[in-house]
Amino acid sequence: MKLSLSQYPEAIAQAAQVVNEIEHRLTEARQHLAHLEGNADKIVAFEANLKNDNQRKARRFEILQMNLEYKRALDVLNRLTTEKANAVARLEHLRNEFSVAKLDRQMAIALKLTGLETRELVGL
Template sequence: MVQLSYYPSAIAQAAQRVNEIDSQLMAVQHQINRFEGNADRVAAFEMDLKNDAQRKSRRFEVLLVNQEYQQAVDMQMRLSVEKANAIAHLEYLRNQFSVAKLEARLAIAQQLSDFESLELVGL
């Protein structure tokens, strides 16, 4: 069984990890938005495109050939999974801490109960 004093720092570290991943996700999302904005600009200024469907298709083509965009989207997916796992780990630690506190309270209550029983018997 892990000591109760272990949990606060472990929980803080796990929360910090979630925050770090979230920060990385925001940076990747910013990069994706920039690529998508550039693709929108390219599609908007091509005069031979006649309607929105053609512009959307051109935008898709521009993004499809952009390796950096594809890498950023892959990174976003990977970081999203990593963040979900980090959040699950954080919740696991919080729940373990709650259980450990309850077990400690139960042990104290049992000790008090045993002590009171001994007093009743006169020992």
């Protein structure tokens, strides 16, 4: 749906707000993942039978893979990342449409002015 020139600023502002809201939810999801990973690190830190970094990394991975909440949080992060990409694409599309609409309007004005000047030169 093509908007009128005066409708674009509001539509662009709304699209930017959607991007900001998704970014906020992404930040929350990242913080939640960091919390879950911190808990896994804490568990690994107190397991004395792990002898080296590779064993600790493998144990951490195992703990996170068994955690259903972690899997759900990763799914949310992936969904929000896709959602943000789509919202940013929509925002850019609106901005580009607005630029084209402004150029079309400027062209129409220029053509009218050119037509008037031509008629004046001819004496009409």
